[in-house]
Amino acid sequence: MKPEELASVFGAAWMTPAEAVAAIPDGATLATGLIEPSTLLEAVASREIGGRAVIAVAAMGTLALGRTGRFEIVTSFASPVSRALAEQGIGEYLPALFSDAERVFGEADPDCVLLRLAPPDPSGRCSYGWAAAFTPHLVESARERGIPILAEIDPQMPRTHSGMEVPVEAIDAVCLAAGEAASDSPVPPSRHVEAIAGFLDELVPDGATLQVGIGSVPDAAVERLTARHMGVHTEVLGRGLARLVESGQADGSRKSEDVGLCVCTIASTDPEVRALVEDFRRAEVRASGPVLDPRVIARHSALRCVNSALAVDLRGQVNAESMGWSQVAGVGGQLDFFRGAGLTLDGLRIVVLASTTSKGESRIVASHPPGSVITATRYDVDAVVTEHGIAMLRNQTDEARARALIEVADSGARETLRSERFG
Numbered sequence: 001m002k003p004e005e006l007a008s009v010f011g012a013a014w015m016t017p018a019e020a021v022a023a024i025p026d027g028a029t030l031a032t033g034l035i036e037p038s039t040l041l042e043a044v045a046s047r048e049i050g051g052r053a054v055i056a057v058a059a060m061g062t063l064a065l066g067r068t069g070r071f072e073i074v075t076s077f078a079s080p081v082s083r084a085l086a087e088q089g090i091g092e093y094l095p096a097l098f099s100d101a102e103r104v105f106g107e108a109d110p111d112c113v114l115l116r117l118a119p120p121d122p123s124g125r126c127s128y129g130w131a132a133a134f135t136p137h138l139v140e141s142a143r144e145r146g147i148p149i150l151a152e153i154d155p156q157m158p159r160t161h162s163g164m165e166v167p168v169e170a171i172d173a174v175c176l177a178a179g180e181a182a183s184d185s186p187v188p189p190s191r192h193v194e195a196i197a198g199f200l201d202e203l204v205p206d207g208a209t210l211q212v213g214i215g216s217v218p219d220a221a222v223e224r225l226t227a228r229h230m231g232v233h234t235e236v237l238g239r240g241l242a243r244l245v246e247s248g249q250a251d252g253s254r255k256s257e258d259v260g261l262c263v264c265t266i267a268s269t270d271p272e273v274r275a276l277v278e279d280f281r282r283a284e285v286r287a288s289g290p291v292l293d294p295r296v297i298a299r300h301s302a303l304r305c306v307n308s309a310l311a312v313d314l315r316g317q318v319n320a321e322s323m324g325w326s327q328v329a330g331v332g333g334q335l336d337f338f339r340g341a342g343l344t345l346d347g348l349r350i351v352v353l354a355s356t357t358s359k360g361e362s363r364i365v366a367s368h369p370p371g372s373v374i375t376a377t378r379y380d381v382d383a384v385v386t387e388h389g390i391a392m393l394r395n396q397t398d399e400a401r402a403r404a405l406i407e408v409a410d411s412g413a414r415e416t417l418r419s420e421r422f423g
Helices: 003-013 038-045 060-067 080-087 096-106 133-146 191-199 216-223 239-247 273-275 286-293 334-342 398-407 412-420
Strands: 028-030 051-057 070-078 092-095 112-117 148-152 173-176 209-212 263-264 281-284 303-307 311-313 350-354 383-385 389-392
Touching: 003 173, 028 412, 038 060, 038 112, 038 148, 038 173, 051 060, 060 070, 060 080, 070 080, 070 096, 092 209, 096 133, 096 286, 112 133, 148 263, 191 209, 191 216, 191 350, 191 383, 209 216, 209 239, 216 239, 216 303, 239 273, 273 281, 303 334, 334 350, 398 412
Parallel strands: 028 051, 028 112, 051 070, 070 092, 112 148, 148 173, 209 303, 263 281, 303 350, 350 383
Antiparallel strands: 383 389
């Protein structure tokens, strides 16, 4: 839609960014949806006010807000920007499961909710575009409590279906989004992805339902699976899963829930993913609460949860979030899906990673360094896959786990790992 068309639809609520945020009082608590409303945040930053900002994914708008020095910034979804703000002492990380984000952001007790939305459809409802996540609950709560909802409309965002779209009349002030929202730039996968995919393929049967976490390795590895009649119920819908759907391998015909439908709560901005999520007959971008509820996840048969990690220690403990004390990523949906799969009889919780970093350091470690986060405990992981093979941890003793993990570590690190673990 063109700006003049949007102005006609929204009427008196259509404003400039400065006008849209003019009524926010000093000391207010702001809460944002998962897609950063960068235009509105930059407009807030230009005012001589301060307060508390509970941010989902921090990008350029949050950076502008942080630079004012007048706002306390809190996020539960770490990003390079939030890491930089934390290092400067003007941002803090709030640990929270993705499945619990609705409660966490609701209990922030915001005075105002700021959103970035897709243009309204012919019925006058705005979708959440690339990501619904906890945002529908935030909107629902704001409407119940009479909290102002401010929005910026991004004409480039796809119209997706969640079943909880925002009616035009629910938005108190709205402006045109300037520039692009934060996007997921493609990262080249490890040179070992073919080998990793070959081993992963052994663990995924026909008819499996897939969840794939954020990361270039799992996304590229699942694209190379050979199983048929797979289904998709995932946190993030990336290009690898979208290609399985397009090829007909992931037709969803054997799913226990939502037969034939691809379900996610976040979609990659990749053009192939966009084409899929804009087709409501094949895909829905739903609210995170039900998508990531372990009880809902557990209703899927032959579930295969494929996630990445920064490092795995010889007990099978996974660090997917931190470098020492520095928070570099969030928990995402990894633990929610691992816990859901753990409630099933035929599910597998799989971690895939290259055995070394780009600097040649082993990702299989005897123990994690001080300050490291344990994202998934040794009770949450069934298998670890590297380019050297599969370490099956399920029903194995600590000693057997360590030996299996050493065998899939980089060959140059194995002797040191054996010495550190067994003496």
